[in-house]
Amino acid sequence: MLAVLSPGQGSQKPGFLAPWLDLPGAEARLRWWSALAGVDLIHLGTRADADEIKDTARTQPLLVAAALLAAEHLPMHDVGLVAGHSVGELGAAALAGVLPAESAVTLAGVRGREMAAACALEPTGMAAVLGGDPDEVIAALTAHGLHPANRNGAGQVVAAGAVDALDKLAAEPPARTRVIRLQVAGAFHTPYMAPAETALAAVAAGVPASAPARILLSNLDGTPAGHGPETVRRLVRQVTAPVRWDLCMRTLADLGVTGVIELPPAGTLAGLVKRELKGEGAPEIVTLNTPADLPAARRLIARHGGPAARPATPSFRVVVSPAAGHLDRSAGPAEGAEVRAGQVLGHVATGRGPVEVTAHDNGPLVEWLAHHDDPVAPGQPLVRIGGTR
Numbered sequence: 001m002l003a004v005l006s007p008g009q010g011s012q013k014p015g016f017l018a019p020w021l022d023l024p025g026a027e028a029r030l031r032w033w034s035a036l037a038g039v040d041l042i043h044l045g046t047r048a049d050a051d052e053i054k055d056t057a058r059t060q061p062l063l064v065a066a067a068l069l070a071a072e073h074l075p076m077h078d079v080g081l082v083a084g085h086s087v088g089e090l091g092a093a094a095l096a097g098v099l100p101a102e103s104a105v106t107l108a109g110v111r112g113r114e115m116a117a118a119c120a121l122e123p124t125g126m127a128a129v130l131g132g133d134p135d136e137v138i139a140a141l142t143a144h145g146l147h148p149a150n151r152n153g154a155g156q157v158v159a160a161g162a163v164d165a166l167d168k169l170a171a172e173p174p175a176r177t178r179v180i181r182l183q184v185a186g187a188f189h190t191p192y193m194a195p196a197e198t199a200l201a202a203v204a205a206g207v208p209a210s211a212p213a214r215i216l217l218s219n220l221d222g223t224p225a226g227h228g229p230e231t232v233r234r235l236v237r238q239v240t241a242p243v244r245w246d247l248c249m250r251t252l253a254d255l256g257v258t259g260v261i262e263l264p265p266a267g268t269l270a271g272l273v274k275r276e277l278k279g280e281g282a283p284e285i286v287t288l289n290t291p292a293d294l295p296a297a298r299r300l301i302a303r304h305g306g307p308a309a310r311p312a313t314p315s316f317r318v319v320v321s322p323a324a325g326h327l328d329r330s331a332g333p334a335e336g337a338e339v340r341a342g343q344v345l346g347h348v349a350t351g352r353g354p355v356e357v358t359a360h361d362n363g364p365l366v367e368w369l370a371h372h373d374d375p376v377a378p379g380q381p382l383v384r385i386g387g388t389r
Contacts, residue, residue, distance in 0.1 A: 001080040002259040002304040003252055003283075004095060005269045006067040008086030008243075009060060010182070012053050016265045017045025017066055019290040026069060033068075036102055037061035037109035056119065056185050060087045060112030061105055067091035067263040068101045073294055074261070078305030081257060083217040083248050085269055086150075086189070087111060089235055097213035098231050107235070110203050114196035115239065119186025121195070126160040126184050127169065132177035138377055140174040142324045145351055148378055149189040153246035154275035160187035189242055191323055191355055197239040204236050215255070220360075221320060221379075222247025230341060230361060237360070241322055242378045245269075249276045252283070259304030260285045261297050317361045318369075319383040321376040325350035327357075329372045337365050345383055348376060361385050 021027050027042065034041045044053055044062045053059055067084070068091055076095060084092030087108055094104035126149060129137050134157065141148055141159050146169060149160035159169060159179075170179045186192060209228030216225040218234050222244055225231040249272065252260075258281075262270040266287035277283060286293065286300045321327070329346035333339055339359045347354035366384040370376055 001255055001257050002078070002261070002301055002306075003081040003083065003257045004071065004074070004076070004079050004092075005260060005262045005273075006082070006084035006088035006091035006095070007063065007262060007265060007267075007269050008084065008088040009056065009063065009188075010184070011265045011268045012059055012063060013265050014048065014050050014053065015046055016289070017041075017062075017069075019292075020066075020069055020264070021046065023073065023291055029069060029072075030065060033061075033065045033102070033105045036106045037065070038113070039109065041065050054183065056116040057109075057112040060115070061108040063087055063265070064091045064094075064108040065105055066265065068094055068104065070263050070288055071095055073291070074297060075301055075305070078301050079214060080305065081215040081217065081252075081255065083252075084219075085245055086219065086238070086243050089219055089238060091263070092216055093212075093225075093231060093235060095214075096216035096225070098209050098211070098216060098225070098228050099207065103207050107200065107204060107207065111196065111200050111239065114199040115188065115193055116185060118193050118196040122192070123163045124161060124187035124190075124192050125163050125166055126158055126182045126187060127166050128180045128182060129157045129159055129169075129174065130178045130180065131155050132174045137174050137177060140169065140172075142377060144169050147187065147190040147324065148242055149187065150243040151246045151379065152243075152272055153249050154272050156272070158182070160190045161192070162187075189238070189240065191240055191350065191352055193240045197236060200239060201236045204232050207232060217248045217251055219243045219245065219248065221318060222249075222251045223317070224251075226317075226361065233341065233360060237322075237358075241320075244379055245272065246276075249273060253277055258283050259300050261300060262287050264289050317363075317385050318381045319345065319357060319359060319385065321348055321370075321378055321380040321382050322357060323348045323350050323355040324377050325355070325375070327370050327372060327374050327376050327382065328354065329357075329368065329370075332357075332368075333365050335365055335367055339363065339365050339385060357382060359383075359385055
């Protein structure tokens with residue numbers, strides 16, 4: 001099976017789109033998408049400097065547009081699986097057939113603007129924690145009041161939260177780790193982004209969505225996405241939820257993916273896959289950065305692609321904790337009760353107030369996996385919801 005990956009924020013480079021504008025129709029396509037996103041994608045991808053394309057409001061639609069533009073020149077009908085990191089999930093959703101390309105670019109524009117606005121509300125940031133024992137790293141983040149915004153695998157966790165807490169983490173790093181501050185505007189994929197999630201949800205509610213035509217992995221838990229509306233809800237939820245790229249890569253291995261193409265600007269996700277899925281059976285990788293890389297990408301698809309059956313849909317789905325804190329399920333439904341997508345099942349009590357735990361599917365609540373008032377970590381399984389789709 002072959003997987004096509006769409007990168008996220010931080011992978012952009014000045015001028016990376018310039019060679020793609022030489023392809024027929026590319027400039028017209030980008031002008032159309034610029035009108036939808038509310039930013040000049042041609043300028044941003046060709047002439048803008050590093051500081052300009054670091055702006056969250058500009059970067060997010062630029063990355064989604066770049067991935068979709070390059071994918072138009074690949075035989076995607078032979079691709080069995082797609083996945084994206086953070087905002088790259090919007091591009092992957094379009095490549096899976098869940099969203100039209102125009103909707104993905106439009107939502108990326110809204111997402112970028114609203115996340116930039118949320119970043120301006122208070123001083124927050126992010127830092128990469130490299131190495132160490134993963135459980136010890138997560139425990140250290142929780143002790144400092146930080147969130148594991150990205151769990152990228154390959155020995156990399158990205159911490160996010162208040163600037164002073166990040167300073168304390170850097171001064172007292174977990175054992176055998178390096179802490180590197182990231183040049184980002186704020187604490188993405190944490191409760192600090194709640195205003196952006198609310199704003200994006202209001203727009204996404206009106207977007208038509210279809211069932212995926214190929215496997216689409218969710219950043220929420222690494223599982224294949226279900227029907228269209230659920231997938232859109234997950235894309236919105238991801239604004240404040242941790243990116244579990246480690247679980248996405250585990251699914252790549254479990255499904256026996258043998259070939260990987262990373263769309264432009266390529267390199268970051270390919271590097272993570274190379275470090276995590278190594279040894280015998282490691283996938284063959286092509287990084288697609290310019291049109292000159294298209295022949296190699298097409299040959300890879302010819303060797304590893306082809307129609308792929310979707311894996312059997314699991315008989316239950318797991319709801320994970322959205323934050324670190326203590327679980328309050330006192331007013332939540334009992335085991336055996338029927339729940340609906342979007343229903344509030346409980347809350348996680350945090351230092352910043354309660355964070356809702358919501359169902360992402362319809363069906364019976366099969367089992368609570370944590371007790372009332374238990375301490376929970378972001379991404380920890382809390383509830384099993386049954387039913388097939």
